[in-house]
Amino acid sequence: MAKGIREIKRQIKSIQSSRQITKAMEMVAASKLRRAQEKAQASRPYAEKLREVVNGIAAGTKGISHPMLVTRPVKKTAYIVITSDAGLAGGYNANMLRAVMDKIKASHSSKDEYGLFVVGRKGRDYFRRRELPVVGEVTELSDFPSFADIKSLAYAAVRSFEEEQFDEVYICYNKFINPLTQIPTINRLLPFEQPEAAASSGVKASYEYEPTPEDVLKVLLPKYAETIIYGALLEGKASELGAKMTAMGNATKNASKLIGELTLTYNRARQAAITQEITEIVAGANALS
Amino acid sequence: MSTFLLEIVTPERVVFSEQVESLSVRGEEGELGILPGHIPFVTPLKVAPIKVKTGKKSSILAVHGGFVEVQKDKVILLAESAEAPNDIDVERAKAAKERAERRLNAHGNQDMVDHRRAELALQRAITRINVSSRSKE
Numbered sequence: 115m116a117k118g119i120r121e122i123k124r125q126i127k128s129i130q131s132s133r134q135i136t137k138a139m140e141m142v143a144a145s146k147l148r149r150a151q152e153k154a155q156a157s158r159p160y161a162e163k164l165r166e167v168v169n170g171i172a173a174g175t176k177g178i179s180h181p182m183l184v185t186r187p188v189k190k191t192a193y194i195v196i197t198s199d200a201g202l203a204g205g206y207n208a209n210m211l212r213a214v215m216d217k218i219k220a221s222h223s224s225k226d227e228y229g230l231f232v233v234g235r236k237g238r239d240y241f242r243r244r245e246l247p248v249v250g251e252v253t254e255l256s257d258f259p260s261f262a263d264i265k266s267l268a269y270a271a272v273r274s275f276e277e278e279q280f281d282e283v284y285i286c287y288n289k290f291i292n293p294l295t296q297i298p299t300i301n302r303l304l305p306f307e308q309p310e311a312a313a314s315s316g317v318k319a320s321y322e323y324e325p326t327p328e329d330v331l332k333v334l335l336p337k338y339a340e341t342i343i344y345g346a347l348l349e350g351k352a353s354e355l356g357a358k359m360t361a362m363g364n365a366t367k368n369a370s371k372l373i374g375e376l377t378l379t380y381n382r383a384r385q386a387a388i389t390q391e392i393t394e395i396v397a398g399a400n401a402l403s
Numbered sequence: 404m405s406t407f408l409l410e411i412v413t414p415e416r417v418v419f420s421e422q423v424e425s426l427s428v429r430g431e432e433g434e435l436g437i438l439p440g441h442i443p444f445v446t447p448l449k450v451a452p453i454k455v456k457t458g459k460k461s462s463i464l465a466v467h468g469g470f471v472e473v474q475k476d477k478v479i480l481l482a483e484s485a486e487a488p489n490d491i492d493v494e495r496a497k498a499a500k501e502r503a504e505r506r507l508n509a510h511g512n513q514d515m516v517d518h519r520r521a522e523l524a525l526q527r528a529i530t531r532i533n534v535s536s537r538s539k540e
Contacts, residue, residue: 156416163412163481167445167472261414261483321472324432324446333447333470337483344414 197237
């Protein structure tokens with residue numbers, strides 16, 4: 115009996131220290147989440163401005179064309195998949211990767227028809243293990259990535275589209291709804307939707323473009339694409355921290371519950387041992403008298 | 404003196420948002436100064452310092468990968484990075500300059516992409532060094 119008691123006590127101790135860790139991780143994730151959200155917010159004005167200018171050009175000038183606005187017959191598709199480096203974030207990576215795999219299975223029959231640009235170690239390892247074509251990768255980003263961190267991958271992706279290695283580029287990331295909910299999202303990045311010329315043409319002042327509208331567009335569109343990729347990365351990071359916070363919160367809660375149950379068992383076992391001891395003593399005293 | 408609102412925005416944050424008197428930048432087609440009342444105008448920028456004048460004060464920033472959009476009473480400058488002299492790490496810029504120069508000399512013209520990249524890196528480094536040294540004068 116006594117051994118059982120010691121066993122339970124040890125178990126309680128070990129769960130308590132786990133709880134301490136998960137609790138700390140939850141709080142760290144919570145404070146980082148706030149910063150990540152602010153960062154995602156701060157990146158928005160840039161993207162919005164760019165879109166405004168691009169739409170402005172499209173609206174102000176007729177018959178403009180650029181390779182990034184034209185839909186070509188799709189022979190090869192690129193996916194930019196944003197995952198995390200570390201685990202312990204609940205279903206964050208699993209959900210994302212499942213969504214991507216479903217999409218790939220639904221639209222491609224062979225590995226030659228697509229390529230993957232992967233952010234994050236989890237995603238990279240997943241695709242490598244399955245021997246899928248990983249074209250580019252970025253790992254070990256900080257929790258608050260800067261534009262320069264992602265620039266080379268974004269540049270490579272946009273460039274491979276321009277060079278017609280890929281005819282479509284999709285971006286896959288976890289959309290941040292709130293700390294409890296993140297939705298795996300797959301959006302088409304390139305080619306861009308034709309901007310709606312009619313809607314804004316009346317409002318906009320006509321601009322002068324130097325050297326020409328086409329040249330300006332040539333500079334802006336790749337930038338715009340890169341910015342969208344960066345925005346998705348920031349949102350992915352916020353989602354990751356949200357998922358981590360929730361997962362760790364649940365782990366802490368479960369640990370507390372487990373400790374409660376074990377404490378109850380422990381007390382029962384202790385009481386049983388005491389009762390038994392008393393019975394034995396009384397029985398011994400009775401036998402003597 | 405009349406002013407206009409200048410906003411400098413990078414993917415990471417809004418770097419600058421103030422009423423200013425003039426702005427001078429190096430556009431794709433050459434240097435240009437923007438004063439209040441400029442016609443609506445868009446042009447990409449070269450990797451170069453920009454100068455901002457507000458009253459007696461004038462400040463200078465290192466900008467790369469940017470373009471400028473002039474609206475009626477507002478100018479928006481979007482750039483991949485825009486750094487004030489205080490934000491610049493001169494040592495790092497100098498190291499980057501040397502690295503880029505080495506790369507340019509070593510490679511010659513073998514690889515177009517690498518060459519171009521090294522050139523851009525060199526420009527960025529030089530711009531940064533210029534901005535930080537000029538602000539100290």
